[in-house]
Amino acid sequence: MAMAKETTAASVRTDRERKKGAADLLVLSLLTERERHGYELAKLIEQRSGGDLVFHVASLYTLLYRLEDQGLIRGRWVEKAGERRRRFYRLTAQGEKAVERQRQEWRRFVVAVDRVMDPA
Numbered sequence: 001m002a003m004a005k006e007t008t009a010a011s012v013r014t015d016r017e018r019k020k021g022a023a024d025l026l027v028l029s030l031l032t033e034r035e036r037h038g039y040e041l042a043k044l045i046e047q048r049s050g051g052d053l054v055f056h057v058a059s060l061y062t063l064l065y066r067l068e069d070q071g072l073i074r075g076r077w078v079e080k081a082g083e084r085r086r087r088f089y090r091l092t093a094q095g096e097k098a099v100e101r102q103r104q105e106w107r108r109f110v111v112a113v114d115r116v117m118d119p120a
Contacts, residue, residue: 027063031095
């Protein structure tokens, strides 16, 4: 019984970590194209995934603040007449290295999973 609980807790933790890593990679990848604000990032992820990936605003901003604290992105406030103030994010040099490393790791992971699921 304890073993099942430990396995379940480990599975939940691993799933959470995988989702967190994927979310980081998605945001960092979009920022390789150009600087963007949080709402734009959320909408672009939803659009490009065909609606399969949806970010709640609160969790997205938590992610952005964490990436900024890690030095992977930098934000700046932009005010335009007639519009509300928005924080735009861009990759730092450290972020550019991190996104490339994460992309390689993600591709290796996907290939490994595919080999297991379809050994032919």
